[in-house]
Amino acid sequence: MNIGQAAKRSGVSAKMIRYYESIGLVPSADRLESGYRDYAEDDVHRLVFVRRARDLGFSIPRIQDLLELWGNTGRSNGEVRALAASHVSELEAQARKITGMIGTLRGLMTSCERAGHRAHCPIMDELADHHRPPPVRPKAKARTVAGRQENDTRGAGSETVGKSGREVVGR
Amino acid sequence: MNIGQAAKRSGVSAKMIRYYESIGLVPSADRLESGYRDYAEDDVHRLVFVRRARDLGFSIPRIQDLLELWGNTGRSNGEVRALAASHVSELEAQARKITGMIGTLRGLMTSCERAGHRAHCPIMDELADHHRPPPVRPKAKARTVAGRQENDTRGAGSETVGKSGREVVGR
DNA sequence: CCTAGGCCTTCCCATCATTGGAAGGTCAAG
DNA sequence: CTTGACCTTCCAATGATGGGAAGGCCTAGG
Structure with missing residues (x-):
């Protein structure tokens, strides 16, 4: 076929x-x-x-190992298990990382809700480490960030801050 | 600096x-x-x-959104939360995928242990869908699979496998 | 026989975020 | 002045996959 x-x-x-x-x-x-x-x-x-x-x-490298073991009917069992076990611990590490992120984010979201819509969002405060946003927001582009951007044309950059038109990557 | x-x-x-x-x-x-x-x-x-x-x-595209919101002290709170919430659900989807894999693997490993070291490993049986390993094991390498290669050792089967003169893709 | 269109071939490019390295310019200390 | 640490830009590779171009093959219908 x-x-x-x-x-x-x-x-x-x-x-x-x-x-x-x-x-x-x-x-x-x-x-x-x-x-x-x-x-x-x-x-x-x-x-x-x-x-x-x-x-x-x-x-893929692991699959290569598995394929070799598959073709090797003799001493498969224990080695396969070892391979699987070490893979499981890698997966567990990934899962821990992700659930850690989720935990942090959920904590922040909760305190953000409690703060009501009038106050500063604790999520931002955390990310920013309690600093004020820098006066100049991202402006010029180059390679583009997948999926967002357009013309821009920020020409000459004499202006201190582009308060005029769109600055960045608008969507 | x-x-x-x-x-x-x-x-x-x-x-x-x-x-x-x-x-x-x-x-x-x-x-x-x-x-x-x-x-x-x-x-x-x-x-x-x-x-x-x-x-x-x-x-990175999301961070771009976050940076814009950061510079925008006005309407931050709710939007930030929305961004965080949608990110959390993406993370949860990833976590579910990984824990699913872990569950499957652990199940297989358990039945593999029960099978003892003499029988076929159920992990293999599952991967192979209860088929016998094909007689020809992976052989030639071309681009190499990161991290392994050489030492091969599969000398045994010099049986005419590569009948066709064709050889590794090369390039 | 000819043709359409569907499958096949190889080769190149893009993703996403990050690292590595080469070739060359700059700075600060000895 | 030399050395070595740092900086600059540019190019390449990672892992696994998809997209697409240019061209060859195959089959069914006329």
Whole structure:
């Protein structure tokens, strides 16, 4: 079957299949005389294996380890478990980081609500470390920040502060 | 002060300061005659603001919004809260994804332990969807998968696998 | 047989935030 | 004046993925 079929059956996009082949994660597919890649059932199984491992958050180098273990019916069990365990602790570290952020933000949001809409937002105070906003807000751009920006044209910059037109990146 | 000092004081690397300037997140720094960037206290405060926002996981476009709100002492409170709330739900989605993976993996690991070291590892069975490992294991490397490679050791199977003369993509 | 259009091929570019390095200019101390 | 630490700009790479161009292949319908 060709790469499109293999992609549909495995749930891995054709782009990714070619990429995995290029980095050596999966073996180079056979080629038809036309140059088309030709996949067999086993190749699809391997791709499914890769996809599932990715769905569980394994990085590509780790998946390579897993694939090697898979082909090695002998001493798999303990090593697989070790791999999984170390992956789990990485995931836990990530989760801790995120839940830490969530906790901080929720705390700030709560005190922000209590402050009512008239006072300074404690979120801002925290971010700013209780400093006043600097008088000059971000102005000129260059490479653009994905998704926001437009013309600007801040020309000459003799003005001290662009109170006139829009300054920055308006949306 | 020069960029190195500003970096030390703000906790943002000099590289990142230049990058933030290039995308317009922070205003272009003043320059000395030598061409060196020159930073004042307010610039450092702004950089601290950016760093803290990043530590809370805000993306750069969002930080841009936050900076605008910071400079806008008027209608900050509610908008800041809204921004924070939507960020929190993004974080929660990430956390759910990760804890889901952890749950799955822990379940698999447990049944793997119960299976003892003699049987097939259920983790593998699950990844492989109960298929046998394909006879041809990953072989050639091209771009290399970060961090591993060489030493390979899979000498055993010199069985005609690579029938086609074709070889690694190369480039 | 010819053609349309759908699939395939390779190659390049972009993402997102960050780091690394090269080549060269500047500054301060010895 | 030299040395070494710092600065400047520019380019590249990361990890995993998607987008798209330019061109080749294949198949069905006329």
